[in-house]
Amino acid sequence: MNAGLSLSHRRGGALLPLRFAARELRGGLRGFYVFIACIALGVMAIAAVSSLASGLAEGLAREGRVILGGDLAFTLSLREANADERAFLERRGIASLAATMRAMARAQDGRAALVEVKAVDPAYPLYGTVALDPQQPLAQALAYRDGAFGAAVDRTLLVRLDLKPGARITLGAATIDIRAILTSEPDRIASGLGFGPRLLVSEDALRASGLVQPGTIVRWHYRLRLPEQDSTDTAMRAVMAAARAQLPEAGWELRSRANASPALEQNVERFTQYLTLVGLTALLVGGVGVANAVKGHLDGRREVIATFKALGASGRRVFAIYFTQVLVLAGLGAIPGLLVGAALPFVVAWSLGPGLPLPLVPALHPGDPALAFIFGLLTAATFALWPLGHAHDVPVSALFRDEVASERRWPPPPYVAATILLGCTLAVLAVELAYDRRIAAIFVAAAVAVFVLLRLVAGLIMAAARRLPRPRSPLVRLALANIHRPGALTPSVVLSVGLGLAVMVAVISIEGNLRRHFLAALPDSAPSFYFVDIPAADAQAFDAFIRARASRAALERVSRERRARRKFETVSGSALGAAR
Amino acid sequence: MQANVWTRAAQVPYDRDNAGPPATEGRKEQRNMQDTSGSGRAEPAVVLSGVNLSLGRGAARVHILKDLDLHIDRGEAIGLLGPSGSGKSTLLMVMAGLERIDTGSVVVAGEALDALSEDALARFRGRNIGIVFQSFHLIPTMTALENVAVPLELAGLDDAHERAARELAAVGLSGRRQHYPAELSGGEQQRVALARALAPDPRILIADEPTGNLDEGTGAEIIDLLFAGHAQRGTTLVLVTHDPALALRCDRTVRLRSGRIEAVPDGAPAGAKP
Numbered sequence: 086m087n088a089g090l091s092l093s094h095r096r097g098g099a100l101l102p103l104r105f106a107a108r109e110l111r112g113g114l115r116g117f118y119v120f121i122a123c124i125a126l127g128v129m130a131i132a133a134v135s136s137l138a139s140g141l142a143e144g145l146a147r148e149g150r151v152i153l154g155g156d157l158a159f160t161l162s163l164r165e166a167n168a169d170e171r172a173f174l175e176r177r178g179i180a181s182l183a184a185t186m187r188a189m190a191r192a193q194d195g196r197a198a199l200v201e202v203k204a205v206d207p208a209y210p211l212y213g214t215v216a217l218d219p220q221q222p223l224a225q226a227l228a229y230r231d232g233a234f235g236a237a238v239d240r241t242l243l244v245r246l247d248l249k250p251g252a253r254i255t256l257g258a259a260t261i262d263i264r265a266i267l268t269s270e271p272d273r274i275a276s277g278l279g280f281g282p283r284l285l286v287s288e289d290a291l292r293a294s295g296l297v298q299p300g301t302i303v304r305w306h307y308r309l310r311l312p313e314q315d316s317t318d319t320a321m322r323a324v325m326a327a328a329r330a331q332l333p334e335a336g337w338e339l340r341s342r343a344n345a346s347p348a349l350e351q352n353v354e355r356f357t358q359y360l361t362l363v364g365l366t367a368l369l370v371g372g373v374g375v376a377n378a379v380k381g382h383l384d385g386r387r388e389v390i391a392t393f394k395a396l397g398a399s400g401r402r403v404f405a406i407y408f409t410q411v412l413v414l415a416g417l418g419a420i421p422g423l424l425v426g427a428a429l430p431f432v433v434a435w436s437l438g439p440g441l442p443l444p445l446v447p448a449l450h451p452g453d454p455a456l457a458f459i460f461g462l463l464t465a466a467t468f469a470l471w472p473l474g475h476a477h478d479v480p481v482s483a484l485f486r487d488e489v490a491s492e493r494r495w496p497p498p499p500y501v502a503a504t505i506l507l508g509c510t511l512a513v514l515a516v517e518l519a520y521d522r523r524i525a526a527i528f529v530a531a532a533v534a535v536f537v538l539l540r541l542v543a544g545l546i547m548a549a550a551r552r553l554p555r556p557r558s559p560l561v562r563l564a565l566a567n568i569h570r571p572g573a574l575t576p577s578v579v580l581s582v583g584l585g586l587a588v589m590v591a592v593i594s595i596e597g598n599l600r601r602h603f604l605a606a607l608p609d610s611a612p613s614f615y616f617v618d619i620p621a622a623d624a625q626a627f628d629a630f631i632r633a634r635a636s637r638a639a640l641e642r643v644s645r646e647r648r649a650r651r652k653f654e655t656v657s658g659s660a661l662g663a664a665r
Numbered sequence: 666m667q668a669n670v671w672t673r674a675a676q677v678p679y680d681r682d683n684a685g686p687p688a689t690e691g692r693k694e695q696r697n698m699q700d701t702s703g704s705g706r707a708e709p710a711v712v713l714s715g716v717n718l719s720l721g722r723g724a725a726r727v728h729i730l731k732d733l734d735l736h737i738d739r740g741e742a743i744g745l746l747g748p749s750g751s752g753k754s755t756l757l758m759v760m761a762g763l764e765r766i767d768t769g770s771v772v773v774a775g776e777a778l779d780a781l782s783e784d785a786l787a788r789f790r791g792r793n794i795g796i797v798f799q800s801f802h803l804i805p806t807m808t809a810l811e812n813v814a815v816p817l818e819l820a821g822l823d824d825a826h827e828r829a830a831r832e833l834a835a836v837g838l839s840g841r842r843q844h845y846p847a848e849l850s851g852g853e854q855q856r857v858a859l860a861r862a863l864a865p866d867p868r869i870l871i872a873d874e875p876t877g878n879l880d881e882g883t884g885a886e887i888i889d890l891l892f893a894g895h896a897q898r899g900t901t902l903v904l905v906t907h908d909p910a911l912a913l914r915c916d917r918t919v920r921l922r923s924g925r926i927e928a929v930p931d932g933a934p935a936g937a938k939p
Contacts, residue, residue: 111807
């Protein structure tokens with residue numbers, strides 16, 4: 086007697102969705118290429134950004150003392166450290182001086198170029214190495230011999246002044262021999278942007294140049310290398326505290342190896358945030374592609390889904406099969422995406438090599454690609470849930486009779502709830518991991534608003550098409566009907582096109598805003614040239630020189646005064662000339 | 666094992682040396698088994714009472730099944746006849762638990778389907794109902810063997826593929842296990858579909874015009890297999906057909922018109938028992 090399936094010989098069906106999903110994929114990936122590309126690109130963007138940022142952060146952390154030029158740096162502007170301050174530093178470790186200023190380097194043929202002068206003492210560099218071409222000890226390259234001080238320069242200076250290594254230039258009153266090309270300078274990043282090529286000379290050369298006058302803009306960097314046995318972070322903080330306590334009037338800027346380049350760190354973090362948001366946007370736009378691809382796929386599999394159900398699969402089982410398929414496909418997209426993204430720092434470091442002006446330490450940080458992978462899967466799941474919810478409700482009746490699919494506009498409530506939950510998880514993750522949560526929250530809110538707005542627009546278009554009078558042309562009538570019929574593609578088309586346009590407009594707006602930001606920082610009558618540190622005695626002669634060569638140029642003179650704190654005397658009146 | 670018994674019977678059309686009339690004899694055998702069950706009347710396979718069902722919404726809503734009563738004994742084979750739109754397919758779906766009724770009650774294999782949740786209905790269907798469609802509805806990305814194994818795998822059986830292989834052998838398709846539906850002829854596809862429907866040893870086998878897409882000769886082979894399976898396993902068979910001659914092979918004929926069961930004409934091979 087027939088008794089249906091025996092309950093013995095049963096096993097758990099945990100792997101069944103995977104097995105069935107794999108069989109479903111035998112049909113090939115047609116229709117899923119966009120899906121896979123969307124996820125791959127989004128994941129790649131996020132993985133690349135976070136891997137690069139981690140590499141830079143690690144570089145900054147590991148190379149902090151090299152970038153800073155010491156464990157601690159004490160910087161003074163316009164004045165040198167006094168005897169008490171020097172004594173304080175020398176008591177606590179090896180101190181080194183690096184003075185920086187801008188000046189004009191002049192070739193023997195009269196050509197001149199603005200240079201970023203860096204004058205160092207024999208202890209420089211405390212950490213890292215200076216690379217010269219040809220190779221030679223720094224002290225030898227900078228030494229005074231044959232009536233001239235030595236210098237190492239950026240190759241750019243040679244190009245600008247049409248010089249060759251070995252050429253002689255003047256810096257103020259000092260005669261300088263260019264003895265080497267400076268190929269690597271360990272503490273360069275912390276110097277920030279330069280306005281001219283580097284001219285590395287000795288402290289003696291700078292003093293011999295006569296450029297260091299009262300009021301001259303010179304930044305005096307005193308770097309301190311703590312003793313090896315006492316160079317812990319605690320010891321470092323103790324020195325900083327002592328400096329503030331014992332020399333409260335010094336007015337120097339204190340930095341430690343832990344924040345060797347705050348500006349760079351901030352830039353790296355902002356860059357990470359901005360690009361992460363770009364990556365998320367890519368994923369978001371890709372999510373619409375995912376939803377469309379899944380909907381298209383499921384529409385084509387309604388018969389198979391109905392067959393599964395006729396053979397004993399519940400709606401939940403059907404959902405599990407196709408959800409697994411979506412996750413497998415998302416994985417297929419995410420894995421190459423994260424591999425490429427994780428490899429990017431290595432590629433950048435390899436291709437740019439020492440020319441990279443950033444302390445990039447390429448390393449595999451599993452957390453970064455893992456996070457990108459999670460973002461990819463979450464996006465795929467969030468956007469696939471809605472169409473998958475419809476699969477839950479595919480009627481088996483389609484197998485018995487031809488019928489127009491009367492798909493409900495909303496999937497069953499659990500799928501709506503799950504979609505909202507996953508969407509919220511994605512949003513919270515994006516906000517929580519952002520550098521600036523406020524911006525990330527605005528981004529998320531804007532994304533949701535755009536979705537809602539575009540859906541409303543689609544609804545309006547459908548309503549308008551429904552109310553239009555029926556045209557005579559069958560072609561136009563059919564086209565209109567396709568806009569508003571049940572299951573019309575109008576919402577997904579409007580969403581895809583609208584979101585794509587929104588992203589393009591956003592990118593263009595951001596670019597425009599950035600440009601305006603930079604331009605706004607410049608006054609309308611921004612000078613074409615700056616001439617700095619013109620001695621007051623030469624001001625008249627300088628004016629005459631300019632008038633003779635550019636009679637229509639407008640000259641603006643800005644004088645700078647510094648009131649010496651103790652002597653209460655005006656020590657300088659330098660001119661900043663501007664010609665246009 | 667049931668499947669082995671049927672395997673021998675079902676191979677008849679392909680094994681002329683062992684040819685015989687197993688379907689008819691098997692059916693008699695089954696009827697005799699029922700008769701000796703003790704009470705004189707076996708537990709009914711399907712009982713529909715006062716079933717009403719409408720489909721569609723608003724102005725498009727159509728009353729398909731109207732106050733329908735039907736009683737089908739276990740092991741019985743009934744032919745369901747009627748013009749297009751009379752409600753035959755809908756009636757099959759109601760029996761299979763694929764369509765919820767508006768009023769009335771549906772009891773299949775002793776289970777009141779109205780009381781079951783969607784998941785429970787799916788499990789019930791997987792265990793108790795086998796369906797053969799006119800258009801086969803094989804899953805194109807699965808081999809013949811995998812297609813037959815689907816209901817067994819959904820039911821969580823460890824030996825799904827072994828059982829599926831036996832079912833395929835029973836319909837004479839051992840050599841086609843690894844073929845995909847697109848690589849099979851229409852007749853072969855329907856045989857795979859029949860093997861799939863019978864693989865879980867269902868209590869009720871529903872066939873919706875199973876020869877509708879086949880030529881006459883191939884259709885006859887399928888019908889022989891269908892009746893052989895019914896007879897050897899004691900499965901209740903509900904066969905929808907437009908062919909009165911085919912309906913005559915059933916124990917009883919039920920004719921539907923406009924959602925109601927018509928009175929059975931005199932001279933029918935078996936009386937309707939609404």
